[in-house]
Amino acid sequence: MKKICIIHGPNLNFTGIREQGVYGKKNLDDINKNILAKAEEMGMDADIFQSNYEGGIIDKLQQCYFDGVEGIIINPGAFTHYSYALRDAIASVKIPTIEVHLSNIHQRDEFRHKSVTAASCIGQMCGFGENGYILALMAFKMMAEDAKKS
Numbered sequence: 001m002k003k004i005c006i007i008h009g010p011n012l013n014f015t016g017i018r019e020q021g022v023y024g025k026k027n028l029d030d031i032n033k034n035i036l037a038k039a040e041e042m043g044m045d046a047d048i049f050q051s052n053y054e055g056g057i058i059d060k061l062q063q064c065y066f067d068g069v070e071g072i073i074i075n076p077g078a079f080t081h082y083s084y085a086l087r088d089a090i091a092s093v094k095i096p097t098i099e100v101h102l103s104n105i106h107q108r109d110e111f112r113h114k115s116v117t118a119a120s121c122i123g124q125m126c127g128f129g130e131n132g133y134i135l136a137l138m139a140f141k142m143m144a145e146d147a148k149k150s
């Protein structure tokens with residue numbers, strides 16, 4: 001699995017500015033640099049996208065289908081908790097998708113405990129801060145290695 005797309009949803013461009021106690025002090029550009037460096041080390045070709053708009057994220061997911069992307073890592077931000085449109089888009093493109101959250105959504109407000117998008121994903125990583133994205137890359141790498149063995 002080589003071609004990976006990382007999608008950040010609404011307000012994630014404000015990481016490092018908003019609620020630092022929850023999301024950390026590092027800004028999204030620096031987080032992205034680290035993701036790209038780790039992806040390169042793992043021999044992956046990664047593309048990163050951020051949008052504050054539900055439709056923009058859906059367009060990107062559909063573009064992933066046409067571009068032959070093999071794995072998607074998505075942090076849908078607050079859309080996680082109510083966007084059936086995003087859930088349908090993830091299911092439609094039939095690309096293995098891992099959901100990531102910087103914070104542990106289960107320790108927070110009640111409305112954050114439910115993810116409507118996770119059901120369309122192969123798994124979810126939450127509570128590990130920016131390392132969640134790296135863990136998701138590692139999961140894809142391990143899956144690809146397992147697929148080669150079988």
Ligand code: DQA
Pocket residue numbers: 010011012075076077078079080100101102103104105112
């Ligand atoms: C988040 C968790 C969401 O509940 C929240 O709305 C976000 C960020 C996270 O990364 O922890 O915007 O997805």
